[in-house]
Amino acid sequence: MSFIFGGLRKAYTALITGSPNAAPTNAADAPPDTKEEQGPAAVYPEEVPWDEHPCLSCDNPCSSHKQIPDYLKIDYEEPLLGSMKPYRRHVLFTTPGRTPRNWVTNLEQEEASLAMELSVGAKAAGAALGCRVIVTAVDDDAGQQAACAGAPLLREGEVLVLPEMVALGPITAVNARTAIESFLVSGEAPAGMTARAVGPWRAAPGAAADGAAKDAADGVADGTADGAADGAAGAAAEAAGAAAGAAAAAAGPGGGDGGAWASLVLVCAHKLRDKRCGVAAPLIMEELRAECTKHGLGNQVAVMGCSHVGGHKFAGNLIVYGPGGGHWYGRVKPCHAAAIVDTHIVQGRVIKELWRGRMDA
Numbered sequence: 001m002s003f004i005f006g007g008l009r010k011a012y013t014a015l016i017t018g019s020p021n022a023a024p025t026n027a028a029d030a031p032p033d034t035k036e037e038q039g040p041a042a043v044y045p046e047e048v049p050w051d052e053h054p055c056l057s058c059d060n061p062c063s064s065h066k067q068i069p070d071y072l073k074i075d076y077e078e079p080l081l082g083s084m085k086p087y088r089r090h091v092l093f094t095t096p097g098r099t100p101r102n103w104v105t106n107l108e109q110e111e112a113s114l115a116m117e118l119s120v121g122a123k124a125a126g127a128a129l130g131c132r133v134i135v136t137a138v139d140d141d142a143g144q145q146a147a148c149a150g151a152p153l154l155r156e157g158e159v160l161v162l163p164e165m166v167a168l169g170p171i172t173a174v175n176a177r178t179a180i181e182s183f184l185v186s187g188e189a190p191a192g193m194t195a196r197a198v199g200p201w202r203a204a205p206g207a208a209a210d211g212a213a214k215d216a217a218d219g220v221a222d223g224t225a226d227g228a229a230d231g232a233a234g235a236a237a238e239a240a241g242a243a244a245g246a247a248a249a250a251a252g253p254g255g256g257d258g259g260a261w262a263s264l265v266l267v268c269a270h271k272l273r274d275k276r277c278g279v280a281a282p283l284i285m286e287e288l289r290a291e292c293t294k295h296g297l298g299n300q301v302a303v304m305g306c307s308h309v310g311g312h313k314f315a316g317n318l319i320v321y322g323p324g325g326g327h328w329y330g331r332v333k334p335c336h337a338a339a340i341v342d343t344h345i346v347q348g349r350v351i352k353e354l355w356r357g358r359m360d361a
Contacts, residue, residue, distance in 0.1 A: 042357060043081075048358075049349045051349040051350065056339070065287060065335050068279065072275065073313070074315055075331075080330045082356075084311060086357070087134050087359060089122070089134075090359065091118055091134070093135070101271050103271075103273070114172070118180055121177040121181040122134070137306060138306045139304055142304075153198055155196075157170040158170070158171060159180065161183065162321060166195045166196065166197060168193060168195050171193075198260075199261075200323075201321075202300060261300055261301070261302060262323075268315070269281030269305030270308045276312050277316065280332075282305075289303050295345075315330075317356075324350065325359055327344070330354060332354060339351060
């Protein structure tokens, strides 16, 4: 009898206190033995170039884009800000022969797999460095790596480390644990391996033009001939830079200043982990790629499906890496693709309405 009463008392305590041992309340959003990844209370950093305008210009309901089905339960109430855990390093790997549709629920729990070995090594490195390191599978289903064969983000047998933008290899399940820990801690490629520089990111194509316009406006605001002249000179210099950037973009991957890539967009597509991201991701990626093509960035912006990043209830979830760091967005719809490409990738401004957080500097 004491055993029964003890069990009832534990259950009552868990109900009242919200014990961490309690089962997840949403099995679709939090698989067994996992917890929703939630960061601490956060604020919008002042140094980030925010865009605070509504990011949707579509009709409501929209008839121009494919829509995420209504039967998927997306959370539109809980604040997005602070809904991801802080981290400083991100390790990406590929899964040849497997796609987001058949990735197992917990890749990192597959015994002796590349995912498990990388996760263990990254956790050890994080403990040594005093920061969080996340490990994510990616899928280049559109063949964008082949389109940029001279400078791919990831070659077979490599992992990509961000924010360093270094591809480390050859990596296998046998050497991954010690190799990734050693590289993250020391910054040096282990013996027998190569650390291939992929970056830096190309400057956002529209950033220089925006700066030129600001300089001209600042000069006029000075109200003096010298101020106006200085503003005009600065505007002319930045306009020249913008023209050079446009020429580099036209030259294609590997041309001009910076690396081959302007941005990497990771869209959570881990269907067996949660159906919401699995259904939303292909729709969002299709629109993102179409918008990149419209801007002439089809071979400079890699849009890839990725494994679980946390926050499935905020689907679609994506991370945009580029010159401004790594920014997380939630509640993304196919209708948002135009704003993400034009505002964030081209103009270098971060969409406040969808922002969850960012990679720590």
